[in-house]
Amino acid sequence: MAGSPALSRRALVAAAALLPSAARAQASPLVIGYLSLRPPRPLAATLLEPPPADEGAQGARLGLRDNATTGRFTGQAFALEERRAEQPQAALEALRGLLAAGLRLVVADLPAELLLPAAAEPGALLLNIGAPDDALRNADCRRNILHVLPSRAMLADALAQYLAVKRWRSLFLAVGPAPGDQLLAEAMRRAARKFGLRVVLDKTWTHEPGAQRTDTGHMSIAAEAARFTQGAPGYDILLVCDEAGGWGESLAWRTTDPRPVAGTQGLTPTIWSPVHEQWGATQLQRRFRAQAGRAMTPLDHAAWLALRAIGEGATRSQSTDPARVINYLRSPEFELAGFKGARLSFRDWDGQLRQPILLAGPRALVAVSPQPGFQHRVSELDTLGTDRPETACRPS
Amino acid sequence: MPTLLTLLLALLLPTLARAETIMVSNEKDNTVTVLDGGTLQVLRTVRVGERPRGIVLSRDRRLLFVCAGDSDRIDVLDTESWRVVRHLPSGSDPERAALHPDGRRLFVANEDDNMVTVVDVERGVVLQEIPVGVEPEGMGLSPDGRFVVNTSETTNMAHVIEADSGRILANVLVGARPRYALWEPDGRRFWVSAEIGGTLTLIGADDWKVLGQVSFAIPGVPPEAVQPVGMVFSRDATKLFVALGPANRVAVVDVATRRVERLLLVGQRVWNLALSADGGRLYTTNGVSNDMSVVDIAAMRVTRSVPVGQAPWGVVVKP
Numbered sequence: 001m002a003g004s005p006a007l008s009r010r011a012l013v014a015a016a017a018l019l020p021s022a023a024r025a026q027a028s029p030l031v032i033g034y035l036s037l038r039p040p041r042p043l044a045a046t047l048l049e050p051p052p053a054d055e056g057a058q059g060a061r062l063g064l065r066d067n068a069t070t071g072r073f074t075g076q077a078f079a080l081e082e083r084r085a086e087q088p089q090a091a092l093e094a095l096r097g098l099l100a101a102g103l104r105l106v107v108a109d110l111p112a113e114l115l116l117p118a119a120a121e122p123g124a125l126l127l128n129i130g131a132p133d134d135a136l137r138n139a140d141c142r143r144n145i146l147h148v149l150p151s152r153a154m155l156a157d158a159l160a161q162y163l164a165v166k167r168w169r170s171l172f173l174a175v176g177p178a179p180g181d182q183l184l185a186e187a188m189r190r191a192a193r194k195f196g197l198r199v200v201l202d203k204t205w206t207h208e209p210g211a212q213r214t215d216t217g218h219m220s221i222a223a224e225a226a227r228f229t230q231g232a233p234g235y236d237i238l239l240v241c242d243e244a245g246g247w248g249e250s251l252a253w254r255t256t257d258p259r260p261v262a263g264t265q266g267l268t269p270t271i272w273s274p275v276h277e278q279w280g281a282t283q284l285q286r287r288f289r290a291q292a293g294r295a296m297t298p299l300d301h302a303a304w305l306a307l308r309a310i311g312e313g314a315t316r317s318q319s320t321d322p323a324r325v326i327n328y329l330r331s332p333e334f335e336l337a338g339f340k341g342a343r344l345s346f347r348d349w350d351g352q353l354r355q356p357i358l359l360a361g362p363r364a365l366v367a368v369s370p371q372p373g374f375q376h377r378v379s380e381l382d383t384l385g386t387d388r389p390e391t392a393c394r395p396s
Numbered sequence: 397m398p399t400l401l402t403l404l405l406a407l408l409l410p411t412l413a414r415a416e417t418i419m420v421s422n423e424k425d426n427t428v429t430v431l432d433g434g435t436l437q438v439l440r441t442v443r444v445g446e447r448p449r450g451i452v453l454s455r456d457r458r459l460l461f462v463c464a465g466d467s468d469r470i471d472v473l474d475t476e477s478w479r480v481v482r483h484l485p486s487g488s489d490p491e492r493a494a495l496h497p498d499g500r501r502l503f504v505a506n507e508d509d510n511m512v513t514v515v516d517v518e519r520g521v522v523l524q525e526i527p528v529g530v531e532p533e534g535m536g537l538s539p540d541g542r543f544v545v546n547t548s549e550t551t552n553m554a555h556v557i558e559a560d561s562g563r564i565l566a567n568v569l570v571g572a573r574p575r576y577a578l579w580e581p582d583g584r585r586f587w588v589s590a591e592i593g594g595t596l597t598l599i600g601a602d603d604w605k606v607l608g609q610v611s612f613a614i615p616g617v618p619p620e621a622v623q624p625v626g627m628v629f630s631r632d633a634t635k636l637f638v639a640l641g642p643a644n645r646v647a648v649v650d651v652a653t654r655r656v657e658r659l660l661l662v663g664q665r666v667w668n669l670a671l672s673a674d675g676g677r678l679y680t681t682n683g684v685s686n687d688m689s690v691v692d693i694a695a696m697r698v699t700r701s702v703p704v705g706q707a708p709w710g711v712v713v714k715p
Contacts, residue, residue: 069530070551073567283531286508337573337592342620380618
């Protein structure tokens with residue numbers, strides 16, 4: 001691991017300390033790897049929520065604690081080995097280190113271009129919490145990757161269903177230049193076709209942000225937003241594709257026509273939001289806040305879900321053998337409670353976790369998709385994202 | 397004329413006096429709604445601590461113990477003066493409670509603390525804290541008071557606890573997010589509902605083994621919406637009524653055959669149930685439609701819907 005000074009190493013062992021008499025003591029804990037690539041971040045777009053340095057890892061730690069509580073009664077113990085790298089090569093080296101130490105299950109907060117080489121490492125069983133790319137669920141799918149976080153198509157479908165219900169059918173798409181923004185825009189276009197919406201204007205936002213902290217910076221942004229939205233054909237809602245959050249907030253309240261904003265800003269389709277408190281979510285939000293001292297982000301939630309999925313697989317399969325646990329996760333018997341009012345399970349055609357998607361405003365939950373009325377012959381959750389008949393996943 | 401009125405009143409009064417009182421906790425507006433069981437009119441709305449959910453009557457029915465989760469305490473409501481006369485310690489975030497047949501020990505599930513707290517309701521002190529799974533909720537006391545079953549929502553287990561010692565005797569894996577545990581009156585078996593699993597699990601008291609499962613398929617309702625929570629037996633214990641949450645239905649399960657016999661359409665997101673004192677009616681709390689449905693059990697029909705507070709949660713009947 002030489003040459004990766006920023007690699008942080010941390011091991012949390014939650015031992016089965018309080019074994020009740022009924023539980024069987026079991027020798028070795030199931031050790032789960034947690035690997036993240038966290039390049040140094042650019043200046044955040046807002047001072048409100050500085051991006052937490054331990055984002056994701058805190059979710060995994062809470063999941064480990066929840067698993068350990070269950071393990072007290074089943075005689076199973078779990079441990080977490082955290083690795084964090086700033087450079088792609090260091091991340092791969094860290095993964096090799098984990099695998100060499102005998103680990104198999106690794107929760108991966110990695111971008112798509114790093115997830116694929118990671119999956120090629122012999123023995124790795126990855127739970128993807130960082131890459132929403134639809135290609136990973138289709139042509140680039142791998143048998144040894146389970147996707148815990150929703151794909152961009154799932155997010156876009158969740159939003160499009162809501163817009164269809166509201167009959168806000170004409171869309172103005174504002175797309176950033178980043179590759180992720182372009183992919184999200186593609187997912188939005190597809191979702192619009194799928195749910196009978198129309199993209200009436202499709203524009204790329206090129207203005208560099210950064211003026212916001214200068215004096216009168218708001219004026220130049222306002223002028224830019226007005227120029228961007230002037231002369232648009234009639235539309236119902238502006239859809240913003242800005243995954244990094246660099247400029248998307250600049251558009252709300254500044255459009256030439258008074259129109260709402262949705263997408264990566266405004267009304268946002270997401271796996272999790274601090275505003276969510278239904279279905280017992282309050283408990284998870286509080287548990288997390290007590291541990292981390294801040295709100296649970298979507299990445300934290302995906303990490304928590306990944307740990308809980310492994311824990312549930314170990315409990316139900318009565319095994320801490322990684323291969324058996326993964327097999328159980330892929331079986332039709334697997335079901336996970338995720339505080340979103342529906343049981344979660346993995347799609348057998350592409351390894352994607354089927355789940356409801358929240359539509360969250362900045363301070364309130366607006367809706368949860370799938371929307372009532374979008375029916376499916378197997379599971380309404382499969383109205384979101386790539387369904388079995390459409391999948392291009394042919395895992396080798 | 398006055399004599400006629402007196403006569404009428406004299407005729408009416410006994411029936412009024414006999415009518416039961418229904419109490420409903422309202423999770424979102426921090427109140428308990430008190431209804432007259434005869435007229436189904438709201439008699440009063442009583443302010444209690446924050447986020448009241450589980451409610452349970454004292455043995456003499458003079459007091460109502462209210463789990464005020466966000467206030468981290470149990471409020472004791474006098475059911476004659478309708479005042480909160482006392483606060484009891486409860487441990488953190490009490491959600492649901494069950495009173496031991498001795499009338500003194502209240503077993504409280506602490507939802508955010510992975511504990512079951514045993515409270516002496518006379519002395520007002522905590523007797524014991526029992527570590528259980530993540531997000532404990534369901535509390536079911538065996539009729540003889542020997543065992544208390546706690547369900548933990550994220551651990552997905554029913555923990556069988558020896559009531560006197562606080563020792564955990566068994567941990568039984570059940571469906572995902574178990575919410576409620578209910579003993580059969582003869583104390584030989586108990587039922588556990590699983591909200592996310594969508595199932596009921598029947599567990600025997602001889603060896604704490606799973607005896608069977610019941611699941612629900614409702615035409616036109618997505619399986620994800622079938623979320624069993626509250627349960628209550630019919631008076632003769634041959635039928636089990638099960639609240640199915642956002643499926644907006646109460647299922648009627650035949651206990652002997654474990655078959656789902658009927659589905660009764662009630663209000664939205666039905667959570668908890670109570671039987672009337674004469675066993676003729678079933679009351680349901682509907683958390684989304686903010687009302688209580690009334691089921692005529694002989695006719696197996698929903699006869700009334702009565703608005704209560706915001707997000708009604710628990711319901712009990714005082715004869």
